[in-house]
Amino acid sequence: MNRDVRYGSQTLGRLLNWVTSFPVNIWKSIIRHGYPDNDRDRSEMMFQNVFLHIMPVRVSLNSLKASFTMGLGVLAGLLFIILTITGVLLMFYYVPDVRRAYLDMKDLEFVVSYGMLLRNMHRWGAHLMVAVVFLHLCRVFLTGSYKPPREFNWLIGVLLFIVTLLLSFTGYLLPWDQLAFWAITVGTNIGRSAPILGDMISYLLLGGNIVGQNSLLRFYVLHIMVLPLAAIVLMAIHFWRIRKDGGLSRPEEDTFPLKPQPAQVFVKNPHKTYGLMMFMAGTSPGVDKGPDNTVFSVPHLLMRLLLLSMVLTLVITVFSLFINAPLEELANPALTPNPSKAPWYFLGLQEMVSWGRPIWGGVIAPGLIVLGLLLIPYLDRSKKGIGVWFSPQRKLACTLFVIFAVAMIVAIVIGTFMRGPNWGFYWPWQPWPY
Amino acid sequence: MKKLFALFGVALLASFVLAWWMDYNREWKKYQHSFFQMELSLAKTEREKEAVREQSVEIKGYWLEDIDRVDRCITCHLGVSDPRLKTAKQPFKTHPAIPEHPFDEFGCTLCHQGQGRATTVETAHGYVERWPEPMLKGVYLQSACARCHEPQTLTAAPVLMAGAKAFDQFGCRACHKTAGRGGDIGPDLTRAGRLSIEYLQESIVNPKANDPKSIMPKLPLSQEQVQALVVYMFSQKDEKPLPGLMPPPKAPAPAPTPAPVPTSASE
Numbered sequence: 001m002n003r004d005v006r007y008g009s010q011t012l013g014r015l016l017n018w019v020t021s022f023p024v025n026i027w028k029s030i031i032r033h034g035y036p037d038n039d040r041d042r043s044e045m046m047f048q049n050v051f052l053h054i055m056p057v058r059v060s061l062n063s064l065k066a067s068f069t070m071g072l073g074v075l076a077g078l079l080f081i082i083l084t085i086t087g088v089l090l091m092f093y094y095v096p097d098v099r100r101a102y103l104d105m106k107d108l109e110f111v112v113s114y115g116m117l118l119r120n121m122h123r124w125g126a127h128l129m130v131a132v133v134f135l136h137l138c139r140v141f142l143t144g145s146y147k148p149p150r151e152f153n154w155l156i157g158v159l160l161f162i163v164t165l166l167l168s169f170t171g172y173l174l175p176w177d178q179l180a181f182w183a184i185t186v187g188t189n190i191g192r193s194a195p196i197l198g199d200m201i202s203y204l205l206l207g208g209n210i211v212g213q214n215s216l217l218r219f220y221v222l223h224i225m226v227l228p229l230a231a232i233v234l235m236a237i238h239f240w241r242i243r244k245d246g247g248l249s250r251p252e253e254d255t256f257p258l259k260p261q262p263a264q265v266f267v268k269n270p271h272k273t274y275g276l277m278m279f280m281a282g283t284s285p286g287v288d289k290g291p292d293n294t295v296f297s298v299p300h301l302l303m304r305l306l307l308l309s310m311v312l313t314l315v316i317t318v319f320s321l322f323i324n325a326p327l328e329e330l331a332n333p334a335l336t337p338n339p340s341k342a343p344w345y346f347l348g349l350q351e352m353v354s355w356g357r358p359i360w361g362g363v364i365a366p367g368l369i370v371l372g373l374l375l376i377p378y379l380d381r382s383k384k385g386i387g388v389w390f391s392p393q394r395k396l397a398c399t400l401f402v403i404f405a406v407a408m409i410v411a412i413v414i415g416t417f418m419r420g421p422n423w424g425f426y427w428p429w430q431p432w433p434y
Numbered sequence: 435m436k437k438l439f440a441l442f443g444v445a446l447l448a449s450f451v452l453a454w455w456m457d458y459n460r461e462w463k464k465y466q467h468s469f470f471q472m473e474l475s476l477a478k479t480e481r482e483k484e485a486v487r488e489q490s491v492e493i494k495g496y497w498l499e500d501i502d503r504v505d506r507c508i509t510c511h512l513g514v515s516d517p518r519l520k521t522a523k524q525p526f527k528t529h530p531a532i533p534e535h536p537f538d539e540f541g542c543t544l545c546h547q548g549q550g551r552a553t554t555v556e557t558a559h560g561y562v563e564r565w566p567e568p569m570l571k572g573v574y575l576q577s578a579c580a581r582c583h584e585p586q587t588l589t590a591a592p593v594l595m596a597g598a599k600a601f602d603q604f605g606c607r608a609c610h611k612t613a614g615r616g617g618d619i620g621p622d623l624t625r626a627g628r629l630s631i632e633y634l635q636e637s638i639v640n641p642k643a644n645d646p647k648s649i650m651p652k653l654p655l656s657q658e659q660v661q662a663l664v665v666y667m668f669s670q671k672d673e674k675p676l677p678g679l680m681p682p683p684k685a686p687a688p689a690p691t692p693a694p695v696p697t698s699a700s701e
Contacts, residue, residue, distance in 0.1 A: 099502070103551065110506070110553040111493055114457050303435055310442040317449045321456060328564050 042298040052302070054239045056247055058294040059301045062387065063248040068143070071308050072136035076164075078309050079129040080231065082316065086122040087224065094174070096220035098213045101176035102330045109327070120320030126168050128316070130345050133164045141376070141401050144385045144394055145249035151377035153241040156234055158373045163231045165345060170223035172343050173216060181331035182340040184219070185211050190342060190349055193358035210333065250387040338421045347415030348408050354423050461554045465510040466491050469526055476518055493553060496541045501676050505541035505550035507558065540679060545578045546570055566628070573665055574631060580669035582680060597666025600659050609650070612670055620650060627671035634667045635660065 033044030043057045062068060093112055094104045108115035137157060140146055146154035173184045188206060192198040207214025242248065342350045352361025385391025390398050420426040421433060470486055477483040495506035513519035513526035514537065520528045529537070535545070543550040548569035552558040560568040570578060576591035585591070585598035601607070607616035610623045626634065636643045638660055641650035655663070 103504075106549075106551040110551055110557070114453065117453055117457065303439075307435070307438055307442065310439075310446055314442060314446050314449055317446075317453060321449070321453055329566055 036298045039296065042296045045298055052297075054243070055297045055301055056243060057297060058292075059297045060247060060250050061293050061295060062250040064295070064300055064304065068387075068389070069248065070135075070139060071304075072132055072139050074305060074308055075312060076129060076132045076136055077235065078312050079125050079132060080235070082313070083122060083125050083129065084228065086118050086125065089118050090122055091224060096174065096216050098176060098216055098331075101174060101216060105175045105177070105327055109324075116324065117317075117320055120323065120325050121316050122171075123325035124320055124323070125316055126171060127344075130164055130168050133161050134345075137161055137373075138401070138405055142398055143249060143387060143389050144391055144397075145387065146377040147249075147383055147386050148377075148381070150241075150245045150249060153238060153245060154377045155374055156238045156241065158370070160231065160234050160238060161373075162370065163227055163234060167223060167227045167231065168345065169343060170219040170227065173211070173219045174223065175327055176216065176331045178328040178331055178335070178337055179326055181211055181333070182337055183343050184215070186340050186350060187342040187346055190346065190353055190358070190362040193353070193362035195359070198363065211331075212333075248387075252386070339419055339423055341415065341419070344412060344416050347419075348411035351411045351415040351419070354419075462493065462509045463491055465525060466512065469512045472522070472526065495550075496538055498539070498541045500539075501541075501544070501679065503541050503543065503550055505543050506553055507542040507546075507548070507550060508537075509553055510555070510558075511542075543567075544581075544676075544679075546575065547578065573661060574668060577627065577665045577669035580666075581671070581673055582675045585666060585669065593662050593665050594669060596659070597662035597664070597669075600655075600663050601666055604653055604655075613672070623667060623670055625670060625672045626667045627669055629667075631664060631668060634664045638663055638667075 032048050034041045036042045036045050046052050046055055046057045090108070093108055093115065095101065105119070108119050112118075140154065140157065169184075169187060172187075173180045188202045188211070192202045194201070203209065205215070205218065206212070207218050341347060349361050349366055352365050355361065380397060382393075385393040414425075417428045418425055420430075426432060470489060473486045474483060477486055493506055494508045494512070495504055496508065497504055508514060510525045511527075511529075513522055514529040515531075516528055518528075519526050522528070541550065542548075546569055547567040548560040549558055549562075549565050549567070552560075556562055557565070573593045576594040579585070579588055579591045579594060583591070585594045586602075588595050601612075606623075609617045609620035611617065612623050612626075614624070616623075633644065637645075638653075638655070641648040641652065
């Protein structure tokens with residue numbers, strides 16, 4: 001009897017143990033580190049989480065400064081996530097068929113729960129992403145962050161900018177209204193002015209000589225499949241490369257800004273080997289150096305990321321609740337609106353096309369812009385002025401770039417707000433003749 | 435930092451609640467609730483009352499597969515086929531029964547125009563920008579008949595018929611073309627229905643109003659004739675008739691169909 005009781009209590013104890021440890025052992029099988037209130041767990045968190053792994057364990061204080069990055073790269077990435085989520089939900093309600101696409105837009109507006117909110121978030125998020133990616137590109141140039149060793153990542157960034165523009169452009173056609181139809185018609189006509197290749201590329205893209213069912217299907221497949229995949233692969237390289245190139249750019253004197261104090265210097269231990277350094281470029285681990293200017297990414301970087309994503313979601317949601325995405329009449333190939341305008345980010349090109357022979361604005365100018373952007377880090381190889389806004393050592397480069405960026409923006413503003421029928425010039429407050 | 439988190443957390447939550455409320459609080463629900471109230475007061479027996487209570491608040495509509503239309507007008511105009519509501523106020527008034535045009539085959543917007551898919555008053559009636567077919571009011575409704583019927587002999591649409599006859603009587607085709615027939619001196623009127631009623635009226639009464647170089651004479655027209663001509667002009671839309679809805683030639687008119695059964699779409 002005594003044995004039985006003992007046996008029984010043992011089983012009960014085991015059962016109790018099993019029950020009490022139940023949620024914890026599942027949790028521990030997923031998350032292997034403790035609560036990040038100590039430096040060890042803060043490091044483990046970065047090592048053991050595939051998503052957090054894109055962050056370094058420690059991050060430079062300079063990289064955390066809002067005035068340095070303005071959070072633009074992170075914002076672009078967050079916008080991609082928002083656009084993916086809203087885009088997938090929209091795909092449940094949208095069929096890329098010229099007889100249905102426009103009606104699906106109407107149903108999204110009038111019947112689908114949160115349909116209009118989804119569409120607005122997707123539309124405004126996409127516009128915002130084009131702007132944010134462009135501003136991010138400007139930031140990287142003006143802080144000299146494309147300089148060695150980050151030349152290749154600049155290249156990837158320029159490709160990502162082009163993919164962003166193409167994503168927005170292909171999405172523009174999908175509502176199949178007059179705005180979509182004629183913006184894509186104008187947009188592809190701009191490219192058509194290229195000799196020989198222009199017509200072929202436009203034919204390949206549209207699946208015909210004019211925008212029609214084939215174009216809608218091609219743009220849809222590019223928009224929801226090909227281009228997002230390209231963007232994801234390029235983003236993976238982009239983020240990976242940031243880490244491999246030593247984090248965000250920062251001024252050299254910022255890496256070890258504090259004068260080494262004898263007590264703080266990390267001194268080589270004669271009984272230890274430091275093998276890892278052999279495989280690292282430069283003199284990365286701070287051997288024989290003073291404390292560097294870094295803090296742990298948890299919580300400093302992680303919390304900033306989360307806060308930024310909250311602010312962005314809030315802004316886009318509230319904006320989308322009150323301001324509706326445009327939807328014009330059903331696409332009508334027989335009725336050309338006057339003026340017909342390309343999507344706003346191509347209006348600078350359309351403006352240039354209107355000045356002279358279309359080949360200048362349509363092919364040579366954009367070709368030179370893209371080529372110039374791609375070649376920048378290979379032309380400007382000086383290592384001066386890295387990690388500082390408008391470095392005095394890069395006066396010429398910064399001035400030229402600002403002139404270029406402002407010229408693009410001015411051309412876009414003129415094309416958007418000051419061009420009326422027959423591409424005539426009208427002030428925004430001037431009425432059009434009809 | 436913690437304060438910022440709290441602030442934006444609360445703001446984010448508030449924005450989600452607002453989004454839910456704006457999505458939940460749809461205009462048409464108000465109309466359905468007051469319609470059910472009215473039906474409840476009209477119901478005589480307990481069984482009728484029970485039937486009213488069993489109805490659910492949902493978007494209703496005619497799904498017209500043959501002519502690729504969805505007309506959700508009956509989401510608010512719930513009484514169109516209820517004969518008890520002949521004196522009720524809009525949007526619940528009974529629609530006069532037209533046996534040749536059963537609602538569940540023809541829908542609403544084929545004759546009335548407006549935006550059938552829309553579910554708010556303004557957008558559904560089509561008095562909004564970027565919707566080319568606002569709802570037709572009064573005698574102008576007759577212009578819709580011309581899509582399928584020959585206006586010259588359509589006694590059921592007297593104003594349209596008068597307009598078509600006046601068009602012939604005043605010799606408008608000497609200068610104007612409609613559907614490929616007529617002169618070349620004035621503008622082709624095959625698609626005149628795409629212009630606004632006001633513009634058409636002005637162009638008929640005072641031809642120089644919209645085109646100072648116009649040589650069209652001011653015709654001695656009565657008020658009624660002007661209106662009839664506008665209705666006729668407004669019917670010129672160059673749209674194809676819908677063969678699926680046309681009765682077979684010389685066959686007897688289809689027997690009156692029973693009241694339509696609304697197909698309902700889930701919310």
